[in-house]
Amino acid sequence: MPKMNIKKYTKNYFMPPKIDMSWAFKEYPDKAPVWCSVDLRDGNQALVIPMSLDEKIEFYKMLLKIGFKEIEVGFPAASETEYEFLRTLVERDLIPDDVTVQVLTQAREHIIKRTFEALDGVKNAIVHVYNSTSVAQREQVFKKSKDDIKKIAVNGAIMLKELTEKAGQKYRFEYSPESFTGTEIDYACEVCNDVLDIWQPTAERKAIINLPSTVQMSMAHVYATQIAYVSQHLKYRDNVVLSLHPHNDRGTGVADSEMGILAGADRIEGTLFGNGERTGNADIVTIAMNMAALGIDPQLDFSNMPEIINLYESVTRMHVYDRQPYSGSLVFAAFSGSHQDAIAKGMKWRAEKKPAHWTVPYLLIDPKDIGREYDGDVIRINSQSGKGGVGYIMEQKYGLDMPKKMREDFSYRIKDVSDHKHKELLPDEIYKIFHDVYVNVEKPLALIDFKLDKTADGMRNGTVHLYSGGKEKVLPAHGNGRLDAVSNALQKELGINYSNLIYSEHAMEIGSTSRAMAYIGITGKDGKTAWGAGMDTDIITASVKALISAVNRLQQ
Known part of the structure; x- marks a missing residue:
């Protein structure tokens, strides 16, 4: 087979200049980040069959139930379907006062205007504007210089601010240097700061700077150092929410998120179960549950995971992998x-x-x-x-x-x-095997009845009535207890030889409390132990049935 040409691949990311690395020594975050679900936009556009309007509304309601306070509802200027969904949320009064909806838009005037039309009537909104800043995009797609690319970002920020003020709204703003991971880190930070200079964020109206790993290009610790550099060099840092939008090309979307939070990020954009384009987005379920497992309240409710999975699979037509952390059907299963x-x-x-x-x-x-x-x-x-x-x-x-x-x-x-x-x-199959093999076995011997009276010397004396070889037999029985008496009768009268009788019993705690279960093991001449079980409303009868079951199994 031809070998992979490794030499054509090289490092396409940039290490940041020197930064404070004290964050790397933290064990875990102090608190949960702000979560923003992008299932209805990023996740939806990654589906083979996108969700219908009703399915999106159903999914949206589930996100509210889980506890998301920020939900990206789409790109309303991109299509009528996206526009209609947002308008439906508004017209049906489906946006709670404590929930913020987020919309994505390009930095183009007619698109922003259309976006504002869709937002009419929304109390809390984030308008997210972006442009690509990476070396590959600058050279291959836009064929523009660093200054030209920065100007696109600044002009978009100006336009967004002016149109928002003209509309009389106080929407919050978000900016993403798309393809951040392939951008020189100091340059990406410079672009973000120029955008912030336009927006002038305040404590009452914070701006969001979102740093996406549009394509993962490095190990998670490298992405985290990039985040740390931006966090330590952003202007208006106290009035900026530093957000991450990790994808999963290298399979480290969760690790990128967790390390990014340690490095200074305040917010995570992701999807339930990691659904997204290519290999997906950051898996919010896993990140949140990882926090819960460390004793950190994730501020999201996954207490009914099966219900969430059922709805997710129904409306997205995706399948939650059986070994998906926390949510997969087999993640707790132990077969070993x-x-x-x-x-x-x-x-x-x-x-x-x-x-x-x-x-x-x-x-x-x-x-x-x-x-x-x-x-x-x-x-x-x-x-x-x-x-x-x-x-x-x-x-x-x-x-x-x-x-x-x-x-x-x-x-x-x-x-x-x-x-x-x-x-x-399955459990019921296992129980049936147990019952068929061990419990109240009636061939070749079957108990009909027994009568054992206590004598003056404390012994038991009487008879055991049973079927043997298809014929009724009444066996004389004598011993120091009822079970011992029956055992002696079987060995003496029927010539059955065994030793080392092991016995235990208990009341049935599950199911009918009026039943008792007894277990008996006996060792035959060949040294092998045969086990039997007896079930009855009377513990003594259950014990005798267990003995006969064991004797029957010894003779099989």
């Missing part, structure tokens, strides 16, 4: 036996100790905090699973607390079934 065992023990320890903080092995966060369930989402059973996982499922979902050695015996059977079927086994 050792992982399952550790999780099961960790959950049991947590239930007993009730610690203040979450420290369960292999689980970064508590799945229940985002609307997931332990039995269906965490412990998943296939041919790779072990006794810990199988036992956990049986105990948590069905209240069956098998002895340790019986769990092991059962787990091997489950692994064998899963291996031969080449599929994961």
Whole structure:
């Protein structure tokens, strides 16, 4: 196969001049950034089939429910669909007073005017203007000098300010040096400062400077140093919200965002689950949940992740990848036996100790905090699973607390079934296998009844009535307890030999509380242990049924 020509690739980004690097020693952010969802513009234009008006409204309402206070609603001058969506939000009074909608516009007068027409009636708005500043864009697309490109930005800022004042509005402004990552950093900062000189931001009306990684070109720490330089050299810094719009070409959109926040960014523009052009945008769900996992309130509510995913997949026709952090269907799933065992023990320890903080092995966060369930989402059973996982499922979902050695015996059977079927086994399938194999087994022996009275010396004496080989038999029984008496009868009268009887019992805590479960293991002449289980409303009867089940399995 031909090898990739590595020599044609080179560094297309610029390291910033010397900066203060103290930010790099911070462990985590002090607080969550301002979040701006761009799903309805950037995310929507990346869809094979863009959302309809009704779908966009449904998605928008979900964003409000999650807690977004800034939402980019589109490029209203670009098409009638975009224009109609914004007007619908206004006319149906769907923009709460504490929510700011953001619109994108080019720095062209007729486009800005059309944008203002769409915004008529909006209380809080951000008008976002941009132009490309990178070396590649200057040389290949615009064929303009640095001064020419800067003039486009300044003229756009002037036009935006004048038309806003003429319209009698106090919209906030946002400027992006598009393709920032391919721009000389000191030059990008110079352009931003010239724009800010036009806008003269104040504490009451802050401007937004947005630094997009339109195309990722470097490792995350390089992008962060670029952010740090701009943060440390912006004019009016106290009155500027420094924003990031990371894309994901190198797969580091989350890392760029997190390091950028440490480096001085105040705001993140991104999408749910990272949907966006090419490899996507910064994944806000992951960034926010990463903060939550560190004990930082992300100010967004993902407590019903399954509902969010269902709506997202319905209206975007996209699929949330099964291993997508936090949101994927398998992100909490443990198939490995050792992982399952550790999780099961960790959950049991947590239930007993009730610690203040979450420290369960292999689980970064508590799945229940985002609307997931332990039995269906965490412990998943296939041919790779072990006794810990199988036992956990049986105990948590069905209240069956098998002895340790019986769990092991059962787990091997489950692994064998899963291996031969080449599929994961669901909890109800596992329970059915358990019930069919171990519980109240009636061939070749089937219990009809037993009567055991207590004698003066404390022993038990009576009879065991059962089917054996299709015939009814009444066996005399004598022992130091009812179970011992039945066991003696089976061995003496039917010639069944076994030893090392292991016994445990418990009431059924899940389901009907009137039932009891007993487990018995016996060792045959070949040294192998056969396990049986008995279920009945009476614990003694359940024990006898468990013994007969074990004897039947010993003879299979």
